Amino acid sequence: MTADGVRLKEPRGRWILAATVLGSSLAMLDSTIVNVALPVIGDDLKASLDGLQWTVNAYTLTLAGLILLAGALGDRYGRRRVFLIGVVWFALASALCGAALNVEMLIAARALQGVGGALLTPGALAIIQASFTPDDRPRAVGAWSGLGGVAGAIGPFLGGWVIAAAGWRWAFLLNLPLAAVILLVTLRHVPESSDESLRDDGHRGFDTLGATLAAVALACITYALTEAPQGNLPLVVATGAAGIAAGVAFVFVERHRGAGRGPDPMLRLDIFRSAQFTAVNIVTFIVYGGMGIQFFLLMLHLQVVAKYSPIVAGTALLPVTVLMLLLSARAGALAQRIGPRLLMTAGTLVAATGMLLTLRINEHASYVLDVLPAMIVFGLGLSAVVAPLTATVLATADVRHAGVASGVNNAVARAASLFSVAAIPPLVGLTGDAYQSAATVNAGFDKAMLIAAALLLVGAVLTFFTVRDDALRPKVATPECTFNCGIGAPPLEPGTRTKSIQQA
Numbered sequence: 001m002t003a004d005g006v007r008l009k010e011p012r013g014r015w016i017l018a019a020t021v022l023g024s025s026l027a028m029l030d031s032t033i034v035n036v037a038l039p040v041i042g043d044d045l046k047a048s049l050d051g052l053q054w055t056v057n058a059y060t061l062t063l064a065g066l067i068l069l070a071g072a073l074g075d076r077y078g079r080r081r082v083f084l085i086g087v088v089w090f091a092l093a094s095a096l097c098g099a100a101l102n103v104e105m106l107i108a109a110r111a112l113q114g115v116g117g118a119l120l121t122p123g124a125l126a127i128i129q130a131s132f133t134p135d136d137r138p139r140a141v142g143a144w145s146g147l148g149g150v151a152g153a154i155g156p157f158l159g160g161w162v163i164a165a166a167g168w169r170w171a172f173l174l175n176l177p178l179a180a181v182i183l184l185v186t187l188r189h190v191p192e193s194s195d196e197s198l199r200d201d202g203h204r205g206f207d208t209l210g211a212t213l214a215a216v217a218l219a220c221i222t223y224a225l226t227e228a229p230q231g232n233l234p235l236v237v238a239t240g241a242a243g244i245a246a247g248v249a250f251v252f253v254e255r256h257r258g259a260g261r262g263p264d265p266m267l268r269l270d271i272f273r274s275a276q277f278t279a280v281n282i283v284t285f286i287v288y289g290g291m292g293i294q295f296f297l298l299m300l301h302l303q304v305v306a307k308y309s310p311i312v313a314g315t316a317l318l319p320v321t322v323l324m325l326l327l328s329a330r331a332g333a334l335a336q337r338i339g340p341r342l343l344m345t346a347g348t349l350v351a352a353t354g355m356l357l358t359l360r361i362n363e364h365a366s367y368v369l370d371v372l373p374a375m376i377v378f379g380l381g382l383s384a385v386v387a388p389l390t391a392t393v394l395a396t397a398d399v400r401h402a403g404v405a406s407g408v409n410n411a412v413a414r415a416a417s418l419f420s421v422a423a424i425p426p427l428v429g430l431t432g433d434a435y436q437s438a439a440t441v442n443a444g445f446d447k448a449m450l451i452a453a454a455l456l457l458v459g460a461v462l463t464f465f466t467v468r469d470d471a472l473r474p475k476v477a478t479p480e481c482t483f484n485c486g487i488g489a490p491p492l493e494p495g496t497r498t499k500s501i502q503q504a
Contacts (some may be wrong), residue, residue: 006191017143020127022181024148027290029151049431057422061215066118081192088116115255124144225423251269283467284413289416301441340391341464348459353453360447424451425448
């Protein structure tokens with residue numbers, strides 16, 4: 001270990017990398033496995049479709065609402081400490097998920113899981129950035145993203161196998177031994193780090209009010225969207241109005257904080273002064289909204305309509321992850337040369353085409369002839385979108401706000417998925433126990449995919465007319481999506497190729 005940090009080739013460097021990869025994989029594997037397990041969970045707990053929606057959304061809700069605050073806590077109180085708390089919290093919540101007696105208990109435990117996920121997710125990359133020498137950071141982040149991609153690739157397959165062999169509860173209980181390994185490695189090998197500048201008098205505290213308002217806004221709007229088909233109009237209107245009011249209050253509070261009154265703001269609104277940054281985040285919201293509903297319904301559709309086993313259904317997204325592993329770096333490099341606009345536009349259109357190809361999946365669907373082509377086309381499109389989109393988000397914000405910009409984009413993507421999973425299934429007739437009827441699921445899935453493809457089409461049009469080809473300026477930090485970029489949400493923090501940028 002040098003004065004500047006740990007070298008990747010050192011044993012301690014490899015242990016630090018292992019801890020961060022395993023920590024990120026803990027949350028990633030859980031998310032993919034839960035999607036595969038939804039039909040089995042519904043049958044076992046006698047849950048309605050809105051119960052399954054909340055099984056997914058409860059986790060996303062607390063994760064999206066707290067992830068920016070959790071990153072600030074790590075910078076202030078120690079990244080390793082907050083990371084460890086997140087791992088323990090996630091493990092305990094996973095045990096509660098595995099012991100759930102009904103869907104209500106499962107939803108509550110999933111919300112607690114999201115809190116743990118928010119605590120550990122920002123910490124993984126922050127630990128890498130703080131622990132390794134400047135020369136080794138890009139390689140360390142690249143290795144982290146590549147190995148994380150492997151975890152994403154095996155997640156659905158592993159989930160299907162575990163569910164078929166041991167039951168859905170083990171999809172959660174498997175997190176406990178993995179968490180124990182992460183704790184052991186982190187305590188033994190990962191150094192503590194924090195932002196020393198936050199210890200001086202210039203730090204004004206944490207924006208807990210802003211974090212609370214953001215979580216309340218997301219929760220109330222999601223509840224209103226999910227419960228609207230149930231017919232309780234006064235309750236839906238009241239919760240929807242409360243969510244909007246909380247959102248408006250959040251903007252007011254963050255503007256007040258940004259003016260220097262009260263604690264440091266959770267979100268600096270001046271970052272949205274860049275029209276390009278705002279435009280790319282609008283595109284992110286629309287595109288990830290369409291993607292979110294596909295990931296939620298595809299596993300349900302394959303198991304209920306096509307009668308695939310969990311393990312076969314779990315392999316459906318494998319081609320998408322493999323293509324992301326192979327092509328993300330190339331897409332990012334191409335976007336640097338020719339600009340992101342045409343590549344993102346074309347990629348979004350190709351991904352929409354892949355969604356439309358899923359309309360061919362029915363009760364007689366062949367995996368090779370029907371499922372695989374749709375996933376390959378979708379994966380090709382997604383590979384052309386995600387890395388350039390993330391790079392453009394960072395490029396259109398001030399360099400000193402790169403971490404905030406990436407965090408905002410990550411939260412926008414998760415909120416989009418949250419709202420689409422809440423709103424679209426009821427809109428297409430998938431409510432109550434409708435998921436148990438193959439005919440109803442098939443009809444609802446087809447309508448949902450048409451809506452999702454339409455969202456991606458809108459995203460492509462907005463990209464073409466709002467994103468500039470000169471958006472990727474070489475002077476800014478670029479994301480280290482060297483091997484794999486996020487599917488569920490963009491990478492949370494950027495890697496910094498400072499040395500190579502200066503040499504260029």
